[in-house]
Amino acid sequence: MCLQINYYPIDHICQLQAANTDQGSQGKKAPTESKPNNKEGNNSAAPAAKQKTNLPHTLQARYKLGEILGEGGYSIVKLGISTIDKKKVAVKIVTRAGLSSEDEQSLRSEVKILSALNHPNVVRALDFFEEDKYFYVVMEYLDGGELFDRIVKKTFYNEKEARDLVKVLLTAIKYLHDKHIVHRDLKPENLLMTSKDDDAGVKLADFGFAVIAEGFSITNQCGTPGYIAPEILENKAYGKQDILSNSILCCNVFSF
Numbered sequence: 001m002c003l004q005i006n007y008y009p010i011d012h013i014c015q016l017q018a019a020n021t022d023q024g025s026q027g028k029k030a031p032t033e034s035k036p037n038n039k040e041g042n043n044s045a046a047p048a049a050k051q052k053t054n055l056p057h058t059l060q061a062r063y064k065l066g067e068i069l070g071e072g073g074y075s076i077v078k079l080g081i082s083t084i085d086k087k088k089v090a091v092k093i094v095t096r097a098g099l100s101s102e103d104e105q106s107l108r109s110e111v112k113i114l115s116a117l118n119h120p121n122v123v124r125a126l127d128f129f130e131e132d133k134y135f136y137v138v139m140e141y142l143d144g145g146e147l148f149d150r151i152v153k154k155t156f157y158n159e160k161e162a163r164d165l166v167k168v169l170l171t172a173i174k175y176l177h178d179k180h181i182v183h184r185d186l187k188p189e190n191l192l193m194t195s196k197d198d199d200a201g202v203k204l205a206d207f208g209f210a211v212i213a214e215g216f217s218i219t220n221q222c223g224t225p226g227y228i229a230p231e232i233l234e235n236k237a238y239g240k241q242d243i244l245s246n247s248i249l250c251c252n253v254f255s256f
Contacts, residue, residue: 053084059129059136065091074099080138088141089126093134110207111137113181121172123192123205140203144193147202165202166250172204177240184209184222186245188252215239 055061066079080091114125127138151157194201209222216239227248229241
């Protein structure tokens with residue numbers, strides 16, 4: 001369920017000098033586009049990928065929590081280490097006290113959608129736990145930061161790199177739309193890099209506003225002004241408006 005429209009300024013990087021198509025391309029990897037290959041007994045969403053283990057399905061048994069990575073009004077995100085394979089994860093901890101029924105429904109919907117996805121350019125929900133005081137959403141750990149920040153730091157971002165990135169984004173969006181999932185909040189802040197050293201790995205994140213819908217059946221306002229379709233602001237029914245959002249996103253990010 002969509003609860004509100006988030007207001008963020010539209011980022012511009014027009015001050016960056018346009019790089020020549022061929023200049024600076026050596027040694028750079030293009031964004032990679034690949035083909036998609038509970039408190040125990042009380043979980044509302046199945047984990048995206050279960051691993052064989054005799055450990056009980058509880059957060060305390062399967063993950064060790066570490067430092068805080070971020071925090072919001074009703075939640076914090078901590079670094080987690082799997083006790084099964086020692087891999088790093090990001091654990092979103094949501095306090096149930098004060099959480100409205102609409103917010104809880106939105107969280108459950110987000111976990112349900114993410115748990116069903118398996119695409120190399122879409123962030124995944126790996127596990128979900130429900131306790132009396134908290135919800136725990138276990139996500140992929142991505143430490144590369146936002147795509148926009150990476151572009152700003154680069155000396156050159158040539159036409160080929162931009163073209164490859166657009167292809168990656170369109171492939172991810174098509175994957176979602178083929179499953180009748182509309183993201184509804186495409187913007188630079190929701191494109192994350194998989195690592196600090198790799199320019200190739202890009203993943204679409206933040207499915208808090210995502211819905212499953214067919215045709216022009218969505219009626220509530222949702223998204224970030226500057227990246228949403230006109231019909232949303234006009235209170236008209238809409239459908240897969242992510243295509244327009246992606247076009248605006250690319251125009252802003254690659255406006256050299």
